[in-house]
Amino acid sequence: MRYAKESTCLSDEFPAILHFPDIIGNSREIRQTLHLVAKVAPTACTTLILGETGTGKELIAKAIHDNSPRRSKTMVKVNCAALPANLIESELFGHERGSFTGAFERRIGKFELAHNGTLFLDEIGELPLELQVKLLRALQEKEIERIGGKGSTTVDTRIIAATNRDLEKEVAEGRFRADLYYRLNIFPINLPSLRNRRDDIPSLVHHFICKLTTRTGKEITTISKYALKQLMNYSWPGNIRELEHVIERSMLLAEDKLIHEIQLPSNKEHGQRKTTLMDFTLKTIEENERDHILNTLNYCKGRISGSHGAAEFLGVPPSTLSSKLKRLGIGKNHFVV
Structure with a gap:
């Protein structure tokens, strides 16, 4: 069996200082994604990672953090979908002792734990509306207030958020604040399925x-x-x-x-x-053509010409198909033979 090259440092395309050891693949789509990671990683820019479940959003968040000036600090992770609504505020911002029933001691929130580092808010689309207001304030003012606290605490925390939801649709239907969406959507990265x-x-x-x-x-x-x-x-x-x-x-x-x-x-x-409609993926004509040719070649077990060859099924001369393969960058390693 022949395997595609697994190295993801991507040679001359990215600066030598950048490394993506956890990202497997060398397709055009993943290279485009890593190109965006390389652009945003050295900055403190808020980043929104979008993509279907299982596409590796946390790995991309880690790649951004690991290639940032904050790499020596902590990347703190919060799954907004895994926490009960009544605990999210305490989890994010912390609380003082005695501030509510069961608060037997002071708790430092994730924002403070990620001070000078990165806070990864996974499944941000699940955050309740009442918490979205407080998150927006923390992002804008770079200050947080512990539950039961008497003052604000300044934090320098980089935010990376991720979701598999269509946030524009969530905004339109009143389930996600538009102002928070625009604050998070400064540098979006859409992960390919x-x-x-x-x-x-x-x-x-x-x-x-x-x-x-x-x-x-x-x-x-x-x-x-x-x-x-x-x-x-x-x-x-x-x-x-x-x-x-x-x-x-x-x-x-x-x-x-x-x-x-x-x-x-x-x-x-x-x-x-x-x-x-939610399953529909927007593609260019060239991307659709490439996928169709690859599927046909796989069906024909790599056979281009002759009876039951891909050219016959596609309705083009073998020479035309060969030219298309060259133009689209399709080689034998891209399909099963």
Whole structure:
């Protein structure tokens, strides 16, 4: 099996001081994402990471922090969806002893813990409206007030927020404050879904096989062309997180050192997802053409000309298809043969 290059330092495209060891892939889409990371990381700019669940938003946040002047300080993480509404304010801003029932001691909030560092607010779209007002004030004034406190505390905290929600729609429907959205949306980074960066699947598979060897106790060394083709043709509603779980399950089921077949989730497991407007992904004509050609080549097992070749299905001469492959940067390593 041939794997795409796994190095993500991206040679001359980014300054040598920048490193992205946790980001696997070298597709055009992920390179564009890392280009944005390289632009914003050296600054203190508030960053909003957008993308479907499982696309690696926390890894991108970590890459921004690790390549920033604040890298020696703490990156504090808060999952806004995992905390009860009545505890989020205390979690973010802290509280004084005796400020409410159960406040037996003083608590330092995440904003203060991240002073001179980075605060990563994951699932920011889940933050209750009443807390959004206080978060906005903290962002604008760079001051916070502990619950029960008598004064303000100045904090120098860089904010990186992330969500899988459409915040513009949330604003339009009254579930998210417009002023907070504009304050967070200074430098947005939209993460590509896995189905839009299929070129990275071989590298990701190799990475997960190596990573999961100890956990599974299985010495898997490679994957069959058929299994890889299954992975390349799947829609990945759960993105990279789903891919990791599928690889782990397939490793556990493997009878030898080769993954012969992938046990993909059934439609039932995904609740028989229906295509909606929210599932629609905007692409350029060139991106649509590239994806269509790649899918056809995979279906034809890499055969370009002749009977049942990709050119025949696409309705173009083989020479025209070859020219398109060159123009779109599609090589043999991009499809299963």
